[in-house]
Amino acid sequence: MISHQIHVLIQRSKTTTHLQQLHSLLKTSLDHNPDIITHFILSSLSISLNFARSFFHNLSVSPPLFAYNSLIRAYTRTSSPIESINLFCELLQNGPKPDKFTYPFVAKACGQCSLMGLGGSVHSLIFKAGFDLDKYIGNTLLRMYAACNEIGLSRKVFDEMIVRDVVFGVLCSLVMWIGIDSPLDAFRLFQQMKLASEKPNSVTLVSLLSACTSLLDVSAGESIHSYIIVNGMGLDVALGTALVEMYSKCGHVEKALVVFNSMPEKNLQCWTIMISGLADNSQGKDAISLFMNMIQTGIKPDSMSFTTILSACSHLGLVEEGKHYFNEMVSKYNIKPAMEHYGCMVDLLGRAGLIKEALYIIRNMPMEPNSVILRSLLGRVETTTKFYV
Secondary structure, three states: OHHHHHHHHHHHOOOHHHHHHHHHHHHHHOOOOHHHHHHHHHHHHOOOHHHHHHHHHOOOOOOOHHHHHHHHHHHOOOOOOHHHHHHHHHHHHHOOOOOOOOHHHHHHHHHHOOOHHHHHHHHHHHHHHOOOOOHHHHHHHHHHHHHOOOHHHHHHHHHHOOOOOHHHHHHHHHHHHOOOOOOHHHHHHHHHHHHOOOOOOHHHHHHHHHHHHHHOOHHHHHHHHHHHHHOOOOOOHHHHHHHHHHHHHOOOHHHHHHHHHHOOOOOHHHHHHHHHHHHHOOOHHHHHHHHHHHHHOOOOOOHHHHHHHHHHHHHHOOHHHHHHHHHHHHHOOOOOOOHHHHHHHHHHHHHOOOHHHHHHHHHHOOOOOOHHHHHHHHHHHHOOOOOOO
């Protein structure tokens, strides 16, 4: 009966003061009950990690494994993941044996702290404990080695895994963005996946499309697009955006538009990539039209969106429109102009022969102009005959 009442009180605790009052009550007779200890620590973690750690270390009995795991996991979500490792060392010395729920968070902490040597030791312990075939642990080890810039070991973990699903996407991403090797490795992994009759998920395909974009390989990108269609995979925001970017960067903006228009949901990044694709492929008017459509749908443009649209205005020579968007960016959307925005305006005015206005912007910028802006202005000055300082 008392135990039930304590559980209710723990559940209702909302502040550190409540926890301190309950702690005083627990110390009288109940701080040896594993269920109550676990419940109290879980409740404390949502209020004060420091208090939970203090309670943990002042127990009159050895803490249960679940309490260790809860604290180890909590510290991986803070700026002090090294504390997860310290707790793990305490567990090895004084506590019960770690289980399959302990190791993923310890491996994650090793990766966060770039402790390659310790991470390797943890991997050895995982192997000895017989958890090396666990899919979740394998995925975490893969990420740990990648965080330590050990792509070869990440690949070794991957090759030894029996069950592979989302890890294909993880490894493709690692090869792409952290990897030492070529993006072609992502395609080799994809071929292995097909030979093993394993279906890639959206995460994997996004990574592969990123590789296509990096290599400007539209043929490979089209093959992946065909795979998506044949297998009836819906276009979520990430996958659709990856296709739009791939086609746009490869110069196939019409195909990018087809994908864009077929997407049931689009975020700001997707809109901006499509607008940029139109602008970069000499379709500035369409880019401006799409930008206006985006605003009409209720999506607020960000700094990158305005950089794209100002660049389009510059290439089309739309001086008044460019001035309008620049002023609207500041007054309506409260976006502080960055170097890129000033650069677009200087280029826009310079192309139109409005050298004095361009020079005025440079002189009144809150930062020193970079070499790109200065070269842009000088280039326009050389082609303009009527220029007076």
